[in-house]
Amino acid sequence: MSDWSTETLHADYAQSLRIDRLLYDSETEHQRLRVFENPTFGRVLTLDGVVQTTEGDNAIYHEMLTHVPILAHGAARRVLIVGGGDGGMAREVLRHANVEHVTMVEIDAGVVEFSKEYLPALSQGAFDDPRLDLVIADGADFMKTTSGGFDVIIVDSTDPIGPGEVLFTDTFYGHAKRALAPNGILVTQNGVPFMQPEELTNTMRAFRALFADATCYLATVPTYAGGPMAFGWGTDGDARATPLDVLTGRFDAAGLTPFYYTPAVHRAAFALPGYVQRLIP
Incomplete structure (x- = not known):
């Protein structure tokens, strides 16, 4: 199966994607980056063999991590993205005209550069938007020292192994809480x-x-196999209770045409099956 990419993130479960054409294969200081083409998912990015994003289904992940907090907040002006070097998260945040400034902190400049070349459909020019401030730095270190005041913070991390591990610690979350503006959302x-x-x-x-x-x-993101993906939600405000009609009004005013997100999906996404509820202490 040399023409297949097999992900082994889990000890007793694997998924494979067929490689039609290998476009990029290089190892940076932090991780091994590969981009290949697949008939169903288009261009696929893997880091250390683990699927990170694809042209085919990335919109589900990026829309749900951006539109849910931004539309629930209702007045987000300053947004922080931790990670997201492929530019997909910035792309979706910047669709909101009311967002005035986006800070994006990415640890690996190599991810940004090759994404511009090999995955331009993900960023769609987001790196050229004057509202975007790209900072090449460790996200945990940045969070310790930022002056904060962010209405929404989006942690677009890899899994908690290697460089992404520090972004799942209590200390990091505490620093993120401090960096939020009043009633901000993480x-x-x-x-x-x-x-x-x-x-x-x-x-x-x-x-x-x-x-x-x-x-x-x-x-549910097809290439993040094994069931639906979970997104953590933390705030001291009441944005989660925003009524459907209010979300719909904000959505219509924003002029969005998403692939996956709708206001009804937004509300339904917080309805958790029993096995997920039991994982929340």
């Missing part, structure tokens, strides 16, 4: 809870100690 990537239950439980334990409203919401 959202995080928390893996597939059926396959990675401890990841969600540990994050939710930290969130429950920090925020008045701490939970998660779900979306």
